[in-house]
Amino acid sequence: MMETLLALTVAPAQMTAAPPAQVDVELLLAVDVSASMDIEEARTQRLGYVEALKHPDFINAVKSGMLGRIAIGYYEWSGAVNLQSVVQWQLIDDAEDAQRFAEKVDKPVTGSRRGTSLSNAILFGTQSIDSNAFSGARRVLDLSGDGPNNSGPAVAPARAAALERGIVINGLAVLIRPSVSLTPLDQYYKNCVVGGPGSFVLPVHEPEDFAIAIRQKLILEVSGVAPSVSALPTAGEDTAECTFPFWQ
Template sequence: MLRILALCLCLSPAARACETALLLAIDVSGSIDAGEYALQVQGLAAALEDAAVAEVLVQGQVALAVVQWSGVGAQALVLPWRRMLSGGDVAGMAADARALPRAFAASDTAVGEAVSFAAAQFAAVPDCARRIIDISGDGPENAGFTVGRARQAAQAAGITINAIAIEDMGLSAPISAFYRRHVITRDGFVMIARGLGDYPRAIREKLLRELAKVTG
């Protein structure tokens, strides 16, 4: 009996249900230069290395994946789904994110296709209670023009879409307005990064806000 109890206790963390499947969709369209791309992947890695972020990821047994997206037909699952069952899992995901090569360059911005591609990836994690697309971008849709249909389909499937709008420095916020009006779902939100230098702060705060329901 004691041996069985010990075995159950050892297995229980990994056996917990997945609270959230979180897919991070990173813009690598032509408006993102090499330095700006580096800021995005380094910012993502730094956010995953943050102690508070790592804690909520593990507590919620979160499944994480990363997509890079650009123009029509230019989407790639660059980091497949991985369960965050321990601090080591989070650290490994951060290291892989930091070393990610760029999948596409010098292309248009097909936001709708990015959303549709991201939504299709959740078929691999059917046990997760919540499904969230975390999309970041620095421009409105200028190719494909399917974002309305893509958002509607995601919403009907119970997928939440949140966004980081990467704005130029200053007071105006046209990218935020685009994502708020056309991309996020009814239960989603937009986080603003004032330039890509502000991206690491924005993604850390965004991850904590997205995952707050896991521990709250």
């Protein structure tokens, strides 16, 4: 009887949480659906992600890693994060996994919200990466948007907090009909949004370029290969424009 009681007492102390699953990269996709992004742009953007996730080049990039698997998540944001859009973290190591994740992303576009808070998007993404059940050699937050930070906290401290946790932030600057700003949007992303080792900004100028640009960006992020000269490699620089009060 005493042995049984001792076993019951000791057992909980010996129980430990399962270790996080090892992956080559933790990749979180954060997509702008603010009011400046009309329904057609939002639909084109989302379709670009769906097509990129199912593309053989993306699958090959995943398989070419040391472990041959990644963890991936997705959410949409404007002035705040749309919690209904969140696609929870999932392991991808083959085409079937990628297909299932793409199907979760492929939802009807119902509209957009006011404000463009890159800072809130970064803060949410940082917390999501920190709290997931995976451990990657690299951790990447992939932000796409068509305007500067114009609501919520300042963007520079949010970026700094992510970089302190070893998260690399890359950007897709949508320049089809960008919001008004004092600095070209791709330069704003370079100076104020992205950062970390190997970080880069990829500009998109035409709707038909979405799918190719998104696929290129995902392959670069999964493979860890340095961006081509068409991208804007940067480590991020704090400048006055990062705290300027922009409005859509």
